Amino acid sequence: MVDTLEHDILIVGGGGAGLRAAIAAAEESPDIDIAMVSKVYPMRSHTVSAEGGAAAVIKSNDSLEDHFRDTISGSDWLADQDVVEAFVREAPDEMVQIERWGCPWSRESDGSVAVRPFGGMSIERTWFAADKTGFHMLHTLFQTSLKYTAIKRYDEWFVTRLLVENGRCQGVVAIELLSGQVRAIRARAVIVCTGGGGRIFQFTTNAAIKTGDGMGMAYMAGVPLKDMEFVQYHPTGLPGTGILITEAARGEGGVLLNNKGERYLQAHDLGEALDVNDERHPQLRAMELGPRDRLSQAFMKEEQKGNVFRDSEGSYVHLDVQHLGEKKIEAKIPFVRELAKNYGGVDPVYEPIKVRPVVHYMMGGIDTDIDAATKLPGLYAAGECACVSLNGANRLGSNSLTELLVFGARAGRNASIWAREHPEFDSAALEQQASAEQERIADQYINNHDGKERIATLRTELQETMEQGCGIYRDEVSMKATTEKLAEIKARFRSGIQLDDHSLSFNTELTSALELEFMIEIAEAVAHSALERKESRGSHQRTDYVERDDEAYLKHSLAVHSEGGPQINYRDVAITKWPPEARVYGRDH
Amino acid sequence: MTTAATMPETIMIDVARYHPEHDEEPQYERFEVPYRSDWVVLDALNHIKDQDDGSLTYRWSCRMGVCGSCGMMVNGVPVLTCAAFLRDYLPGPVRVEPLAGFPVERDLVVDLKDFIGKLSAVKPWIIREEETPLSEGEYKQSPGQLADFKQFSMCINCMLCYSACPVYQHEEEFVGPAALALAQRYNADSRDEGNAERYPLIWSDDGIWDCTFVGECSEVCPKHVDPAGAIQSAKLESTVGWYTSFLPLGRKRD
Ligand SMILES: Cc1cc2nc3c(=O)[nH]c(=O)nc-3n(C[C@H](O)[C@H](O)[C@H](O)COP(=O)(O)OP(=O)(O)OC[C@H]3O[C@@H](n4cnc5c(N)ncnc54)[C@H](O)[C@@H]3O)c2cc1C
Ligand code: SF4
Ligand code: FES
Numbered sequence: 144m145v146d147t148l149e150h151d152i153l154i155v156g157g158g159g160a161g162l163r164a165a166i167a168a169a170e171e172s173p174d175i176d177i178a179m180v181s182k183v184y185p186m187r188s189h190t191v192s193a194e195g196g197a198a199a200v201i202k203s204n205d206s207l208e209d210h211f212r213d214t215i216s217g218s219d220w221l222a223d224q225d226v227v228e229a230f231v232r233e234a235p236d237e238m239v240q241i242e243r244w245g246c247p248w249s250r251e252s253d254g255s256v257a258v259r260p261f262g263g264m265s266i267e268r269t270w271f272a273a274d275k276t277g278f279h280m281l282h283t284l285f286q287t288s289l290k291y292t293a294i295k296r297y298d299e300w301f302v303t304r305l306l307v308e309n310g311r312c313q314g315v316v317a318i319e320l321l322s323g324q325v326r327a328i329r330a331r332a333v334i335v336c337t338g339g340g341g342r343i344f345q346f347t348t349n350a351a352i353k354t355g356d357g358m359g360m361a362y363m364a365g366v367p368l369k370d371m372e373f374v375q376y377h378p379t380g381l382p383g384t385g386i387l388i389t390e391a392a393r394g395e396g397g398v399l400l401n402n403k404g405e406r407y408l409q410a411h412d413l414g415e416a417l418d419v420n421d422e423r424h425p426q427l428r429a430m431e432l433g434p435r436d437r438l439s440q441a442f443m444k445e446e447q448k449g450n451v452f453r454d455s456e457g458s459y460v461h462l463d464v465q466h467l468g469e470k471k472i473e474a475k476i477p478f479v480r481e482l483a484k485n486y487g488g489v490d491p492v493y494e495p496i497k498v499r500p501v502v503h504y505m506m507g508g509i510d511t512d513i514d515a516a517t518k519l520p521g522l523y524a525a526g527e528c529a530c531v532s533l534n535g536a537n538r539l540g541s542n543s544l545t546e547l548l549v550f551g552a553r554a555g556r557n558a559s560i561w562a563r564e565h566p567e568f569d570s571a572a573l574e575q576q577a578s579a580e581q582e583r584i585a586d587q588y589i590n591n592h593d594g595k596e597r598i599a600t601l602r603t604e605l606q607e608t609m610e611q612g613c614g615i616y617r618d619e620v621s622m623k624a625t626t627e628k629l630a631e632i633k634a635r636f637r638s639g640i641q642l643d644d645h646s647l648s649f650n651t652e653l654t655s656a657l658e659l660e661f662m663i664e665i666a667e668a669v670a671h672s673a674l675e676r677k678e679s680r681g682s683h684q685r686t687d688y689v690e691r692d693d694e695a696y697l698k699h700s701l702a703v704h705s706e707g708g709p710q711i712n713y714r715d716v717a718i719t720k721w722p723p724e725a726r727v728y729g730r731d732h
Numbered sequence: 733m734t735t736a737a738t739m740p741e742t743i744m745i746d747v748a749r750y751h752p753e754h755d756e757e758p759q760y761e762r763f764e765v766p767y768r769s770d771w772v773v774l775d776a777l778n779h780i781k782d783q784d785d786g787s788l789t790y791r792w793s794c795r796m797g798v799c800g801s802c803g804m805m806v807n808g809v810p811v812l813t814c815a816a817f818l819r820d821y822l823p824g825p826v827r828v829e830p831l832a833g834f835p836v837e838r839d840l841v842v843d844l845k846d847f848i849g850k851l852s853a854v855k856p857w858i859i860r861e862e863e864t865p866l867s868e869g870e871y872k873q874s875p876g877q878l879a880d881f882k883q884f885s886m887c888i889n890c891m892l893c894y895s896a897c898p899v900y901q902h903e904e905e906f907v908g909p910a911a912l913a914l915a916q917r918y919n920a921d922s923r924d925e926g927n928a929e930r931y932p933l934i935w936s937d938d939g940i941w942d943c944t945f946v947g948e949c950s951e952v953c954p955k956h957v958d959p960a961g962a963i964q965s966a967k968l969e970s971t972v973g974w975y976t977s978f979l980p981l982g983r984k985r986d
Pocket of ligand 3: 792793794795796797798799800801802803812813814815
């Protein structure tokens with residue numbers, strides 16, 4: 144028997160998207176009861192590490208139309224335009240709302256919020272709280288959520304699967320970490336807000352908890368994963384650790400230099416290098432403020448030409464902010480200085496920072512519509528785990544934090560309406576499913592003493608093969624090799640994991656194994672979706688199909704789970720008003 | 733600084749182990765891990781978990797000093813283990829224990845329910861008599877007004893200050909440094925009007941007056957929040973402005 148709890152709405156994840164959804168649900172229906180289940184305390188969620196800022200039109204010289212166009216061209220036309228229209232329209236109110244809740248935004252002298260330039264944006268529209276924007280947004284949302292008594296938190300509970308019966312999602316099964324007990328939580332609507340899965344790659348800015356659990360759960364429950372081949376490499380991570388140096392460093396005027404001391408981006412069709420003292424520097428939508436996919440690709444080309452530095456931690460280029468001076472660095476990007484000093488061994492006031500591209504963000508995720516609903520009734524998703532098709536083939540920096548708010552809120556409101564209209568449960572069947580899940584966990588892990596495979600070994604092999612086959616540049620041969628390697632890893636995983644820890648309380652080795660299970664699933668979805676897309680678009684660059692092919696691939700890929708591996712289907716992109724054009728940065732067109 | 737020639741190949745890590753299902757008392761276990769000058773204590777723990785003993789239990793996530801998960805005692809001092817470099821503890825051994833002053837759940841994992849309860853108790857959200865419609869845009873706040881509370885908003889809830897606080901070690905009821913700093917963060921925010929609602933708790937016997945101003949909290953705080961300073965300001969405020977607490981809502985500096 145498994146203990147069963149019950150709530151109207153259950154939110155998996157306490158990051159920015161989950162918290163925003165919870166507050167929206169509480170405000171939509173004051174009498175509704177909401178559970179928030181998270182494998183870490185909410186303020187530990189990875190939203191906390193976001194540095195640079197969040198985009199929304201607020202200044203009178205800006206327009207929704209420009210935010211729309213920047214997002215579409217940034218996405219290489221793979222974003223759904225109705226979604227982008229809704230996003231840019233709702234973004235300003237969401238940002239004002241979180242300001243009202245106390246987010247300590249950096250300010251202009253007249254007291255209005257300050258905005259900074261960001262890559263691929265045609266104007267300064269990124270709100271920021273120095274360079275700890277995600278940290279402040281997350282803590283503001285968490286602290287604000289504490290005033291809603293309708294929100295009941297299950298902190299440090301690990302969700303292992305969705306409960307689906309009668310064609311409806313009706314809850315989850317979760318392990319209470321402290322006791323190790325498996326419990327069923329029934330809910331009339333479930334919102335998955337579990338964040339990204341960058342940990343399927345070796346070298347990433349993503350925290351340990353970003354293992355794609357929610358994507359894996361939804362996928363295994365029959366919901367497609369959309370556009371999974373699109374993985375964003377951020378151009379400036381610290382070699383070795385992969386710690387992010389925010390784009391804000393370039394937004395404030397930082398420049399990238401190769402081993403010849405050249406502003407090498409000008410050799411990659413990103414515009415002309417202006418002197419750092421030229422008052423037009425940094426130029427919008429050009430050079431250092433080009434989009435991330437193009438900058439990461441330029442690094443790879445420089446590497447091929449032998450124009451990068453090398454040391455024991457591999458290859459890198461220089462990010463130079465010295466000309467900003469200590470005062471500006473302290474005022475605008477103090478965290479960059481702290482990180483570079485602690486983890487990069489340099490003080491950027493006096494030396495350039497070593498940087499290289501690093502896996503940062505998954506554009507793909509659980510297939511959701513403009514209402515944050517999935518095709519499985521009762522199941523919603525928002526945030527990085529979802530793919531509502533805002534980001535297409537390449538996300539613009541600072542659109543993601545705003546996405547958490549806009550689509551988190553939509554998910555919360557829509558789920559509460561659904562929950563009100565669907566009060567009934569298939570209780571007996573749910574209980575049975577939960578018992579079966581408890582048995583599975585016991586048999587496969589806790590009571591299994593015959594497993595041979597070590598978690599860390601399989602995880603490292605998985606990360607290596609993803610880096611090899613699904614990196615910045617891809618081709619048929621390497622991707623094929625990766626899909627085969629993943630199949631092997633999956634088979635070895637199934638043959639049995641060797642746990643050292645067979646106890647119940649706070650068994651983090653067990654949760655690592657469960658995470659690895661999800662990682663294998665989503666890695667397969669990424670690799671197979673990438674292999675099938677025979678074109679180059681945004682972050683998906685193939686050396687054997689170098690052009691974008693709108694004829695065949697102006698489409699979202701949909702990976703559907705099956706025993707034999709992912710099946711890849713396609714759906715047209717929603718184009719409401721701006722048909723595809725060439726994607727131009729750094730010059731007029 | 734150790735030079736390359738004297739750099740050891742390995743370093744010993746002594747870890748406190750405690751399993752609630754079978755231990756009465758914590759035991760220490762020694763592990764030998766590769767020494768790398770760019771490794772932090774957390775890297776050593778991850779190495780042990782991956783290679784030697786998968787049952788070693790601790791919390792971590794961001795590995796960049798911002799999620800607040802990885803606070804532990806290292807050689808008796810509360811630190812973030814993702815920001816504590818092995819090179820600063822040569823030649824070892826390095827003793828790693830759970831944060832002092834909290835009940836231990838397992839190995840290096842402590843119970844933070846009490847802490848979370850205290851955070852919630854100070855009402856850390858904006859309280860106002862009236863809200864204007866969103867269409868009117870953001871509340872204006874000058875850079876100076878932001879500076880009034882910015883420092884107190886930098887807390888990552890790592891709890892190192894509680895571990896270092898001599899008062900909290902003896903008086904569990906003490907609201908404590910981070911939660912009092914959080915109260916001050918909202919009290920000093922020009923957009924907030926909730927001071928009067930927060931005063932009863934922060935002025936209570938378990939609030940600021942429990943603090944004997946040892947200042948250890950500010951010493952160990954990795955984010956320069958200066959909770960001792962926050963408590964000091966709250967004490968000042970309470971003596972100059974206690975009468976305003978009888979007004980329904982306190983006013984901030986404009
Ligand atoms: C270093 C870094 C810097 C960034 N900077 C920016 C920026 O400046 N601007 C921008 O727009 N974007 C930025 N991004 C991207 C953005 O921060 C993320 O996409 C976003 O924060 C994700 O939020 P989320 O709410 O979807 O997920 P997260 O914040 O990752 O939260 C996921 C939640 O799900 C829970 N969870 C996961 N699995 C389970 C499970 N099995 N059971 C229970 N709970 C579970 C976790 O506990 C957590 O609470 C950055 C990303 C990184 C990595
Ligand atoms: S005040 Fe400092 S030491 Fe205390 S919890 Fe906050 S960040 Fe940690
Ligand atoms: S792991 Fe996040 S603060 Fe150390």
